[in-house]
Amino acid sequence: MLLRAIFACLLALAQNAFAVSTISISADTITNDNAVVRSANILVDLKAQTTYTIKAQHIQYDKLEARNANVFLDYRGKPTLTFDTDLKQSSDKAWAKAQMHCLVPANLMQEVWQCNDGKFTAERINLPFALEVTPQPKGFAANINLQSANFSDEAGLHAAEKLTGHLTVVAKQEGDTLHFNSALNWQSGEVFWQPLYFANGGHELQAAGSLKGDILTLDNATLKLDKVGDLKFSGQVDTKTFKIQKLNADLPNLNLAEAYPLLFKPFLGKTMLNNAELDGKAALNVSVVDSQIKTFKISLKDANIDDKNHKFAFYNVNADIPWSYDAATKVSFSYNNGQLLNMPLGRTNIGAEVNRYSLVSPSIELPILDGAFKLSDISAAYINDNWYWHLRAALTPVSMPDASRAFKLPTMQGKASAEIPLVTYSGGILTTDGEMVLNVFDGTATVSQLTMQNPLGDSPKLSADLVLRNLDMGSLTRTFSFGAIEGKLDGDVLGLELLNWKPVKMDAKLQSSPGNYLKKISQRAVENISSLGGAGAAAAVQRSVLRFFKEFNYEKMGLSCILRNNVCEMSGIESTPGGYVIVKGSGIPAITVLGYNQTVGWSELVDRIKRVIEGNTKLIVK
Amino acid sequence: MKKFLLSLLVIVSIFTANWVAAAADLEVNTPAISALKASMQARHSQLGPFYSSGAVGLTKDAFIAIKDATAVPLKDRGGFNSLVSAENADRTNLYKEIATANGHPEWQGDIQNTFAGRWIDKAQSGWFYQSGGGWVKK
Amino acid sequence: MKNTTTKKWIISLSMVAILPACVTINIYFPAAAAEKAADKIIDEVWQLKQGQDAPADKPVEPTPADAPTDAPAK
Known part of the structure; x- marks a missing residue:
C-alpha cells in the first residue's frame, strides 16, 4: 500500500x-x-x-x-524491465542469484510479457529459462522454456543434467477455485531422482484440474512415458497431508521390457526379483478411495520373466488378477514352462479365489519333470504386511535319473515321491509336517522336519532331518566313483542346517545296515576311506601284504561327523585308544581301518572327498 | 609345604579360568562369514574408487554412507546407491554372524563398535570418515 | 592342628571349585581378540597385505568402466 x-x-x-x-x-x-x-x-x-x-x-x-x-x-525506447537479485529461503545459508530481462507491453494487463535471458543460479543449480506471460482476466497463460538446465541436491540424490523442456500453464481464478490446464514436455536431458533414473527425455505430462484450498483435483491427466506406456489418471489429493481422496489410474499397455529397468527394478532392491529380465505386455488399473485401494486389476500377456541369477524363470506367462476390497474375485495365472532352482517346470494353470486379503484354491498342479507337485487345500492370508499360508502337498513319482540331470548330480537310479500333509509359511519361514520319501539306490531317503527361509533369496537357509535306510552301496559307490563296496547303508543326518545350500551344522552318522547280506569292500575303497582321514593310512595299506588282495570282507563299517562351526568331530563304529574304528573286518583276510583325526575342518573334509571322487573318475577314464 | 600346595591349586584354578576366557577368540570362519567376506571383497573393487573420490565415507557406527554422489555420473548413481546399501546389509549380517558363531548373539553391538574403529584405522589416506558431527578426510 | 589343616584344604578345594565356575559364567567381551578378528577380516575384504602399500584401488575418478554393473542398463 x-x-x-x-x-x-x-x-x-x-x-x-x-x-x-x-x-x-x-x-x-x-x-x-x-x-x-x-x-x-x-x-x-x-x-x-x-x-x-x-x-x-x-x-x-x-x-x-x-x-x-x-x-x-x-x-526510453521500447519499455523494458530488468531485474536481478540475490535470493534465498530464510532457513538456507547460501544465496542464489536470479535475473530476468522483460519487454513491457503497452497494455500491461492484456498483452504478452516477453522475458528472455532468465537465469536462476545457486551452488548446485543453473537454470537458464525464457518466459512468456500473458495476463488474462482473473488469470494468466504462461510459457516457460528451460534450456540445458542443471540441478542437484547436496547429496546428489535428486539431480538433472542438460535438462531441456517446455511447460505451458493456463490458470484462472474463479471465486476460491484456481482452474489450470498445464502441459509439461520433457524434451531431453537426464534425471536421477532417487532411486529412479531417466536417461533421456521424450516424456510428456498433461494435467487439467483445479485447486481449491488444499484440495487438488485432477480432472484428467496423462503421463506419456517414452517407449514404456501411457498412464491416464484422475483424482483428488490433499496437498497438505498428501492423502489421496480419490484416484483412478489406467495403464492399458505397459511394455515390460522397458518398464522393468526404468520403473520396477529400482524399487526391488533386495527382493528376489531385482536381477531379472522381463518382456511382454502388462495392463494395470487401480482405483483408490480415501487412501485405500478399492479395486485393481493386473493383466500379463505373454510375459517372460527370467532371473539373471538363474534361480527361476517363467515363460509365456498370462495372468488375469482382479482384486476388489468389497467383493471376492477369481484370479488366474498360467505359464507354459520355466524352471525353479534348476528344476524344469511344465505347463501350469493356477486358478484361485481372492477375498480381500485371503486366497483359497482347491488344487494347483505343477508339473515337474515326469511327475508333478500337487498342492491342495491351499489357503493364504496377508496380515500386517506378512504372508501366511498353508497347504497340502504331494509329489507324484519323479524319476531320479532326470532329477539328477536337472540338478547336475551324478546319475542316480530310482524314483522320488513325497506326501506332506501340511506345509505352512509364516514370518518368512516355510515349515513342513510329514515326510518326503525318496526311493533311491534300492533303499529309502526320508526327509522330515523340513523348514526353509527365503529359498530364492541371497542366503537361503534350510534345516531338516534326513534318514537313509538300506541304500545299496554297490550302486551308490559306482554312482559317486568311490571304489566298490558291496552292502547296505543306513544313515541318520539329524539337525541338518544348510546355509546357501552348504552344511553348517549336523549330527551325521553313516553305517552299514544291520542284517545279513554280502559285505565286501574293495582295496580301492579301503584306500579312499583311509585317505579321508589324511595321508599315511592309505600308504600303510599299499605297503602291507594286504595289497595282494583285491577285496576284503567286513563285519561292520561306519563314520559319523558332528559338524559345528565348520569343524567336524569324527568318530566311527567303536572307539579305540586315541582313535576310532571305521571298518571292522571279518574272516580272512580281515582288514580294520582306523581313524585318528578326531576333528577335521569341514572344508578340508569336503576337499578330500572331492579329490577321492575326482581321482577315481580319472582312473576310470584311463 | 601345605602353603605351597595351596598356592599351586590357586594357580591351577587361575589357568583353568584363563583357558575358559581364551576360548572365545572370535576368529571363526563359518560358511556364512566366508560368503559375506567374499561378497564384500568382490564389491570392494567397485567401491574403492568411490572411497577415494569422497562419494562415500566410513561412518562411526561401522557402516558406509553416501557423502557426495555428485562426482558419480547420473546414470551410475542408482547402481552406486544399491552398492552402498548392499554393503551395509552385508556388514550388518557380518557383525551378527560373528556374534552368533561365537555363541554370544548379544555381542553384536560390541563387535560392531570394534569394527567401526578398525575400518577407520585401516582406511587409506584421502578417504573420508565420520567424526563428531561431520566428515573428516584421512 | 589337624583341624586347621583340614580347614585349609576345604577352603582351597572350594576355591578351586568356585573360581573357574565364576569365570565361566562371566564371559566378558574379549575386546583385543575382537580387534584381531576384525583386522583379519578387513585385510581380507580390502585386500590389504603386509609390505604392499598400494592396494588394487588407486584413487581414480569413477569412470563408466568402474561403475557398478547393476545400474539400469536398458
Whole structure:
C-alpha cells in the first residue's frame, strides 16, 4: 500500500515539476503486510524519457529473503524491465542469484510479457529459462522454456543434467477455485531422482484440474512415458497431508521390457526379483478411495520373466488378477514352462479365489519333470504386511535319473515321491509336517522336519532331518566313483542346517545296515576311506601284504561327523585308544581301518572327498 | 609345604579360568562369514574408487554412507546407491554372524563398535570418515 | 592342628571349585581378540597385505568402466 502511494506521488511530480530532472527517494524501512524492505532507494531520471532505478538492500517476504535487489525500468525506447537479485529461503545459508530481462507491453494487463535471458543460479543449480506471460482476466497463460538446465541436491540424490523442456500453464481464478490446464514436455536431458533414473527425455505430462484450498483435483491427466506406456489418471489429493481422496489410474499397455529397468527394478532392491529380465505386455488399473485401494486389476500377456541369477524363470506367462476390497474375485495365472532352482517346470494353470486379503484354491498342479507337485487345500492370508499360508502337498513319482540331470548330480537310479500333509509359511519361514520319501539306490531317503527361509533369496537357509535306510552301496559307490563296496547303508543326518545350500551344522552318522547280506569292500575303497582321514593310512595299506588282495570282507563299517562351526568331530563304529574304528573286518583276510583325526575342518573334509571322487573318475577314464 | 600346595591349586584354578576366557577368540570362519567376506571383497573393487573420490565415507557406527554422489555420473548413481546399501546389509549380517558363531548373539553391538574403529584405522589416506558431527578426510 | 589343616584344604578345594565356575559364567567381551578378528577380516575384504602399500584401488575418478554393473542398463 505504501509503495503504491509513493508511486502516485512520483507520477504527480513527473507531470508538474518541470525544473526537476532527477528524484531520489530513500527509505530505511518500508513495511507492507508481511513484506519488509530495508535501505530502499528509488531513483527517477526525468531527462529525455524516464528511467526508474529501484534498489533495495534487503527484502523479507514471508520465508523468502532477497538482498541487493535491482530493478531497472526503462521507458526510453521500447519499455523494458530488468531485474536481478540475490535470493534465498530464510532457513538456507547460501544465496542464489536470479535475473530476468522483460519487454513491457503497452497494455500491461492484456498483452504478452516477453522475458528472455532468465537465469536462476545457486551452488548446485543453473537454470537458464525464457518466459512468456500473458495476463488474462482473473488469470494468466504462461510459457516457460528451460534450456540445458542443471540441478542437484547436496547429496546428489535428486539431480538433472542438460535438462531441456517446455511447460505451458493456463490458470484462472474463479471465486476460491484456481482452474489450470498445464502441459509439461520433457524434451531431453537426464534425471536421477532417487532411486529412479531417466536417461533421456521424450516424456510428456498433461494435467487439467483445479485447486481449491488444499484440495487438488485432477480432472484428467496423462503421463506419456517414452517407449514404456501411457498412464491416464484422475483424482483428488490433499496437498497438505498428501492423502489421496480419490484416484483412478489406467495403464492399458505397459511394455515390460522397458518398464522393468526404468520403473520396477529400482524399487526391488533386495527382493528376489531385482536381477531379472522381463518382456511382454502388462495392463494395470487401480482405483483408490480415501487412501485405500478399492479395486485393481493386473493383466500379463505373454510375459517372460527370467532371473539373471538363474534361480527361476517363467515363460509365456498370462495372468488375469482382479482384486476388489468389497467383493471376492477369481484370479488366474498360467505359464507354459520355466524352471525353479534348476528344476524344469511344465505347463501350469493356477486358478484361485481372492477375498480381500485371503486366497483359497482347491488344487494347483505343477508339473515337474515326469511327475508333478500337487498342492491342495491351499489357503493364504496377508496380515500386517506378512504372508501366511498353508497347504497340502504331494509329489507324484519323479524319476531320479532326470532329477539328477536337472540338478547336475551324478546319475542316480530310482524314483522320488513325497506326501506332506501340511506345509505352512509364516514370518518368512516355510515349515513342513510329514515326510518326503525318496526311493533311491534300492533303499529309502526320508526327509522330515523340513523348514526353509527365503529359498530364492541371497542366503537361503534350510534345516531338516534326513534318514537313509538300506541304500545299496554297490550302486551308490559306482554312482559317486568311490571304489566298490558291496552292502547296505543306513544313515541318520539329524539337525541338518544348510546355509546357501552348504552344511553348517549336523549330527551325521553313516553305517552299514544291520542284517545279513554280502559285505565286501574293495582295496580301492579301503584306500579312499583311509585317505579321508589324511595321508599315511592309505600308504600303510599299499605297503602291507594286504595289497595282494583285491577285496576284503567286513563285519561292520561306519563314520559319523558332528559338524559345528565348520569343524567336524569324527568318530566311527567303536572307539579305540586315541582313535576310532571305521571298518571292522571279518574272516580272512580281515582288514580294520582306523581313524585318528578326531576333528577335521569341514572344508578340508569336503576337499578330500572331492579329490577321492575326482581321482577315481580319472582312473576310470584311463 | 601345605602353603605351597595351596598356592599351586590357586594357580591351577587361575589357568583353568584363563583357558575358559581364551576360548572365545572370535576368529571363526563359518560358511556364512566366508560368503559375506567374499561378497564384500568382490564389491570392494567397485567401491574403492568411490572411497577415494569422497562419494562415500566410513561412518562411526561401522557402516558406509553416501557423502557426495555428485562426482558419480547420473546414470551410475542408482547402481552406486544399491552398492552402498548392499554393503551395509552385508556388514550388518557380518557383525551378527560373528556374534552368533561365537555363541554370544548379544555381542553384536560390541563387535560392531570394534569394527567401526578398525575400518577407520585401516582406511587409506584421502578417504573420508565420520567424526563428531561431520566428515573428516584421512 | 589337624583341624586347621583340614580347614585349609576345604577352603582351597572350594576355591578351586568356585573360581573357574565364576569365570565361566562371566564371559566378558574379549575386546583385543575382537580387534584381531576384525583386522583379519578387513585385510581380507580390502585386500590389504603386509609390505604392499598400494592396494588394487588407486584413487581414480569413477569412470563408466568402474561403475557398478547393476545400474539400469536398458
